[in-house]
Amino acid sequence: MKNKESVSRREFIAATSAAVLASHATTARSADTSKLALNGGEKAVKKSPSSVKRWGDLERERLNAMLEQDTLFYWKGPQTTLALERFKKLYPLKYAHTCSSGTAALHIAVIAAGIGPGDEVITSPITDIGTVIGVIYQQGVPVFADLGATTYTLDPADVERRITPKTKAIIAVHLCGNPSDMNALKAIADKHKLILIEDCCQAWGAKFRGQPIGTVGHIACWSLQNTKHITTGDGGVVASSDERFGPILQKCGDKGADRLKGGGFHSFATNYRMNEPSAAVFAAQLERLEGVASKRAKLGNLLTEKIAGIPGILPHQVHPEDRCVYWFYFMRFKTEAFRCKRAEFVKALAAEGVSCSAGYISVPLHREPVFQNHGFFAGHWPVREMGLTTMDFTKHHTPEVEAILQNGIRFTIHEGMTEDYILGAAEAVRKVVKHYAV
Numbered sequence: 001m002k003n004k005e006s007v008s009r010r011e012f013i014a015a016t017s018a019a020v021l022a023s024h025a026t027t028a029r030s031a032d033t034s035k036l037a038l039n040g041g042e043k044a045v046k047k048s049p050s051s052v053k054r055w056g057d058l059e060r061e062r063l064n065a066m067l068e069q070d071t072l073f074y075w076k077g078p079q080t081t082l083a084l085e086r087f088k089k090l091y092p093l094k095y096a097h098t099c100s101s102g103t104a105a106l107h108i109a110v111i112a113a114g115i116g117p118g119d120e121v122i123t124s125p126i127t128d129i130g131t132v133i134g135v136i137y138q139q140g141v142p143v144f145a146d147l148g149a150t151t152y153t154l155d156p157a158d159v160e161r162r163i164t165p166k167t168k169a170i171i172a173v174h175l176c177g178n179p180s181d182m183n184a185l186k187a188i189a190d191k192h193k194l195i196l197i198e199d200c201c202q203a204w205g206a207k208f209r210g211q212p213i214g215t216v217g218h219i220a221c222w223s224l225q226n227t228k229h230i231t232t233g234d235g236g237v238v239a240s241s242d243e244r245f246g247p248i249l250q251k252c253g254d255k256g257a258d259r260l261k262g263g264g265f266h267s268f269a270t271n272y273r274m275n276e277p278s279a280a281v282f283a284a285q286l287e288r289l290e291g292v293a294s295k296r297a298k299l300g301n302l303l304t305e306k307i308a309g310i311p312g313i314l315p316h317q318v319h320p321e322d323r324c325v326y327w328f329y330f331m332r333f334k335t336e337a338f339r340c341k342r343a344e345f346v347k348a349l350a351a352e353g354v355s356c357s358a359g360y361i362s363v364p365l366h367r368e369p370v371f372q373n374h375g376f377f378a379g380h381w382p383v384r385e386m387g388l389t390t391m392d393f394t395k396h397h398t399p400e401v402e403a404i405l406q407n408g409i410r411f412t413i414h415e416g417m418t419e420d421y422i423l424g425a426a427e428a429v430r431k432v433v434k435h436y437a438v
């Protein structure tokens with residue numbers, strides 16, 4: 001917190017005279033509050049949100065403790081041990097391991113799940129490419145399913161339609177921090193004997209029917225990359241309570257070597273270890289998690305409450321018993337309800353002081369050039385060339401996903417925002433909708 005007393009006299013005078021000028025301007029213009037800021041009207045958002053300081057004394061304390069150690073290596077490292085203890089208090093999973101990224105966590109999960117050449121893994125095409133990097137490295141085949149129109153999580157019916165005798169696993173991505181329908185996905189996984197992996201990278205602190213996210217599936221993965229709710233700059237966690245997978249997670253992220261049992265290399269994996277400096281920061285960040293998650297949940301839900309029922313707009317849909325932690329807020333814009341295109345609508349919202357942008361990733365993953373060319377390994381995709389899969393990404397269709405990316409509008413949500421900001425943002429939506437409605 002910045003000390004208010006420290007504001008200099010000059011800054012004070014500058015700020016107050018600006019405020020006087022602004023209040024005059026307000027009275028002069030108050031005749032027409034419906035005029036878009038884009039056209040010179042008054043902004044709906046009166047005060048832009050302040051940025052947040054995401055690390056400080058908690059991290060300094062852990063890092064100082066770490067500097068007194070005689071090792072910075074993860075195995076039996078005090079920071080790693082503490083971080084995982086704290087993690088397990090929040091996430092009651094029997095086995096948990098740190099690793100170098102969310103991508104690494106997901107790769108470790110598919111190695112542990114035994115995904116091999118030609119095995120199909122059904123997942124979301126709107127996600128970070130890290131969701132499928134591990135699948136492709138294990139010579140598995142990502143199969144992209146369609147998503148719920150306003151939940152942005154896997155549509156269980158479409159997942160079931162895409163199951164073949166080669167399907168081995170499902171990776172449920174809790175996009176934007178919104179829990180997937182884990183009851184439906186778990187039922188499908190059980191029925192077809194599939195392994196259910198949870199990608200919780202955008203969902204730190206989210207809850208499914210009151211339970212911490214990551215505790216329904218067989219293996220769960222988190223990212224600690226800089227943009228996530230809590231961070232070590234880069235890092236990840238992989239965890240499981242399943243006796244088939246939990247005990248091998250460590251070696252699947254540590255060159256295939258089991259540090260408890262020893263005894264040579266019986267399995268193969270790469271080095272995805274996290275070091276003690278990162279683990280020190282992770283341990284501290286976990287103490288901030290509940291504050292970050294609950295604040296974001298509250299702000300996002302408030303936005304929904306305030307924009308619900310506005311014609312032409314579909315709010316982010318969250319199950320009433322779940323906690324969505326809004327890595328960002330995603331709403332849909334019904335193209336036919338407006339006289340303008342999405343780009344113009346977003347420009348008008350931004351002019352009102354709303355932190356927003358059009359869409360998310362530009363195209364579904366399977367429409368990216370490397371998928372379209374099936375050129376993952378030096379221009380080749382061995383499993384396809386060897387006839388272990390007939391997957392052709394140029395013929396892969398997920399219609400709802402296309403529509404989501406074409407008319408979704410993304411709002412920044414972060415813990416430094418106030419309820420006032422959200423009320424302003426909702427007012428901006430109302431104002432811009434009114435202006436452009438057909």
Ligand SMILES: *Cc1c(COP(=O)(O)O)cnc(C)c1O
Binds near residue numbers: 100127236
């Ligand atoms: C960030 C992210 C990843 C990858 O995490 P990294 O730490 O960047 O490797 C995977 N899946 C989702 C949904 C993500 O948001």
